[in-house]
Amino acid sequence: MKKSLRLPPAFFLPAVLLLLPAFGARSAPVLRGGLYAQEASESASLEDELFGGDEELFVSPDEAQSSSGQADSDSSTSGRPLKFQADLQKAMLSLEGEKLRIGGSLDSSLKLSCNWAEPYEPKPDSTLKTTLNANLFFDARPVENLKLYGKFSFGFPFEKALTGQAVIVVPPAILPPAGAQLPAFVNVPGAVNISIRELYTDFSLKDIAFFRFGKHAVKWGTGYFYSPADIINLSRIDPQDPEADKEGPLSLRTHIVIPGTQHNLWFYLLPPTDSSFKTENTALAAKAEFVFGNWEWGIGGRYRYEQAPKLVTTLSGSIAGKVAVFAEGIFAWGSDYTYYKNTADSTYTEKNKAFFQTTAGASYSNAKTHTSIAAQYFYNGPGYKNTKAVQTIIKAGFEEAQNKNFLHPAVTAAQNIASMGYIGQHYIACTLSQNKIGTEKVRAHLFQQFAVSELQGISVLTFSWNPNRLIGFSAGPNFIYPLSPESQVKSSAGLSLSVKMGGGKF
Numbered sequence: 275m276k277k278s279l280r281l282p283p284a285f286f287l288p289a290v291l292l293l294l295p296a297f298g299a300r301s302a303p304v305l306r307g308g309l310y311a312q313e314a315s316e317s318a319s320l321e322d323e324l325f326g327g328d329e330e331l332f333v334s335p336d337e338a339q340s341s342s343g344q345a346d347s348d349s350s351t352s353g354r355p356l357k358f359q360a361d362l363q364k365a366m367l368s369l370e371g372e373k374l375r376i377g378g379s380l381d382s383s384l385k386l387s388c389n390w391a392e393p394y395e396p397k398p399d400s401t402l403k404t405t406l407n408a409n410l411f412f413d414a415r416p417v418e419n420l421k422l423y424g425k426f427s428f429g430f431p432f433e434k435a436l437t438g439q440a441v442i443v444v445p446p447a448i449l450p451p452a453g454a455q456l457p458a459f460v461n462v463p464g465a466v467n468i469s470i471r472e473l474y475t476d477f478s479l480k481d482i483a484f485f486r487f488g489k490h491a492v493k494w495g496t497g498y499f500y501s502p503a504d505i506i507n508l509s510r511i512d513p514q515d516p517e518a519d520k521e522g523p524l525s526l527r528t529h530i531v532i533p534g535t536q537h538n539l540w541f542y543l544l545p546p547t548d549s550s551f552k553t554e555n556t557a558l559a560a561k562a563e564f565v566f567g568n569w570e571w572g573i574g575g576r577y578r579y580e581q582a583p584k585l586v587t588t589l590s591g592s593i594a595g596k597v598a599v600f601a602e603g604i605f606a607w608g609s610d611y612t613y614y615k616n617t618a619d620s621t622y623t624e625k626n627k628a629f630f631q632t633t634a635g636a637s638y639s640n641a642k643t644h645t646s647i648a649a650q651y652f653y654n655g656p657g658y659k660n661t662k663a664v665q666t667i668i669k670a671g672f673e674e675a676q677n678k679n680f681l682h683p684a685v686t687a688a689q690n691i692a693s694m695g696y697i698g699q700h701y702i703a704c705t706l707s708q709n710k711i712g713t714e715k716v717r718a719h720l721f722q723q724f725a726v727s728e729l730q731g732i733s734v735l736t737f738s739w740n741p742n743r744l745i746g747f748s749a750g751p752n753f754i755y756p757l758s759p760e761s762q763v764k765s766s767a768g769l770s771l772s773v774k775m776g777g778g779k780f
Contacts (some may be wrong), residue, residue: 491522644710698727729761
């Protein structure tokens with residue numbers, strides 16, 4: 275195999291980001307306004323509300339001027355320190371007054387979907403999906419500088435079947451020889467549909483070093499639709515639902531605030547969670563974050579034995595205080611994926627090659643017109659330049675799985691390819707939201723994505739009407755279509771109608 279180091283044009287974005295100077299710091303920004311305005315969730319800790327967990331608190335120029343305008347004209351204190359001091363005092367009072375918080379949320383709705391796939395037929399494939407999901411959390415502070423937190427999710431269907439392929443280890447009294455492993459198909463009904471989303475403890479040392487141990491989500495990237503810099507969490511962003519909670523790993527996090535500055539350092543120890551618990555399966559990660567003016571820069575990395583080491587860099591800020599912009603860059607030596615040439619048996623790996631991932635995007639909101647827009651481009655270096663062959667493998671694997679031929683090589687190949695998340699190299703996503711159409715109770719939202727390497731486009735238009743806080747309706751068409759006659763994708767058209775009933779947070 276010929277080994278060469280080829281630098282795609284997209285390499286220059288992370289290269290520029292890595293060379294940026296740093297002059298002051300906080301953690302990765304919460305981009306304010308429009309699609310990027312993030313409210314503190316019902317399960318957010320006081321530390322997260324102040325510091326955004328692993329995500330930085332970004333103060334816009336308007337906010338800074340507003341805060342500083344309340345100060346004495348002779349005072350040299352800027353808007354950011356004033357806001358920080360006010361939040362810190364608020365947190366101290368809350369810590370003194372609350373020893374235990376218990377709460378949660380309930381999401382309840384019905385969604386009717388009709389889909390017409392090519393070749394189009396008069397009768398659509400229709401489904402009626404029930405959403406009845408809930409989560410419960412507790413936030414306990416039994417003593418000073420100690421926090422215990424847990425979040426649990428459950429929902430409909432309340433019981434789920436565990437179906438799929440398993441490996442049976444032969445016991446000593448059975449032939450063939452003891453220890454042999456045989457594949458088997460299992461279908462076990464009655465498993466309770468409940469999961470532990472977060473479970474951790476926080477403690478601190480003299481307000482300089484803050485520790486968190488347990489399962490929790492990590493916020494590293496700045497991207498909205500795509501975030502290659504998010505190299506720790508167990509789940510990826512869904513471009514059609516980018517604000518959904520992500521699942522985090524088990525880790526020991528150390529957050530150090532350098533005294534007298536706003537510089538932040540983050541260190542992670544991710545112990546092995548597989549059944550072997552081997553020490554070499556422990557991963558290490560670290561990140562430093564800085565701020566200069568209205569721009570914020572972060573740099574970090576992750577290492578685990580026998581996995582591709584990665585370096586990441588992020589940048590976010592605003593242009594003229596109106597347009598929020600962000601970018602991420604990834605450098606990895608080697609890839610952890612299994613690749614395929616033309617068939618499910620033609621596998622190969624890439625262990626001694628440089629890979630790059632970059633993304634950049636922007637968002638803008640206009641409060642007068644109630645309009646928000648966001649767009650992002652993603653270059654995925656580890657993906658396939660031409661996805662025609664692997665899409666054929668995925669289709670074959672799906673057909674074999676439908677026939678319950680789980681041992682077929684195409685099924686394994688399809689699983690390996692799907693584990694990449696994005697099998698191509700070029701993606702573009704954008705949204706346009708009109709948050710008031712005559713009245714604030716009527717809104718419209720357009721989502722558009724182009725998977726350039728797969729030659730596929732997706733368009734989703736949604737109109738929503740919320741007559742009151744307890745009920746809401748949404749409806750709209752969606753389309754999947756090829757971008758070229760050479761595309762392996764068949765077109766389809768759909769129509770959905772959703773009714774949200776009650777629910778809420780408590």
